[in-house]
Amino acid sequence: MYRLFFALWxxxxxxxxxxxxxxxxxxxxxxxxxxxxxxxxxLTLCFIGQVETPQALRQIIAAAADxxxxxxxxxxxxxxxxxxxxxxxxxxxxxxxLLDLQARLAQRLAASGIMPAxxxxxxxxxxxxxxxxxxxxARLQPIDWSVRSWALINSTLVPASPHYTTxxxxxxx
Numbered sequence: 001m002y003r004l005f006f007a008l009w010x011x012x013x014x015x016x017x018x019x020x021x022x023x024x025x026x027x028x029x030x031x032x033x034x035x036x037x038x039x040x041x042x043l044t045l046c047f048i049g050q051v052e053t054p055q056a057l058r059q060i061i062a063a064a065a066d067x068x069x070x071x072x073x074x075x076x077x078x079x080x081x082x083x084x085x086x087x088x089x090x091x092x093x094x095x096x097x098l099l100d101l102q103a104r105l106a107q108r109l110a111a112s113g114i115m116p117a118x119x120x121x122x123x124x125x126x127x128x129x130x131x132x133x134x135x136x137x138a139r140l141q142p143i144d145w146s147v148r149s150w151a152l153i154n155s156t157l158v159p160a161s162p163h164y165t166t167x168x169x170x171x172x173x
Contacts, residue, residue, distance in 0.1 A: 002051040003155045006105060007042040014145045015041050022128035024137055025087055031132035040164055041126050045102045046109055061168055063112040071172040072097035076143040079136035087129035094124050148172055
């Protein structure tokens with residue numbers, strides 16, 4: 001059984017910058033706040049969920065194969081929170097190539113019967129913290145990220161937190 005999602009995966013330099021930002025944000029809290037392991041930082045494009053068979057996995061990979069999309073640049077320049085429990089960083093203005101990649105991927109997955117149509121609204125972000133969050137730091141030095149590929153990820157739930165395994169990478173041109 002698989003628990004799948006498609007995501008952008010930052011390189012080591014971007015993960016390091018995100019980790020430093022998360023620690024700075026955490027340091028402002030008097031309440032318990034957990035920094036997400038930098039090895040798990042990602043930007044989800046489409047969450048698929050539970051997949052039971054290798055045949056279904058092959059169908060998902062086929063739906064994503066031969067995708068012609070350009071490389072692009074992200075500028076992470078905005079803090080955000082979901083219900084004051086998950087702290088994230090995202091973009092004030094997501095670039096058109098990111099929005100196009102996500103929309104086309106979601107359309108392909110829906111047309112293949114893999115995901116419901118329409119998909120959940122896309123809110124591009126990288127989660128950094130969990131817990132009782134303080135307000136984010138007053139200033140965010142933007143983090144620049146050159147996106148050269150995207151990936152299909154399997155999430156295995158283990159007692160402390162999920163473990164992510166990259167099943168397939170898809171290069172951007």
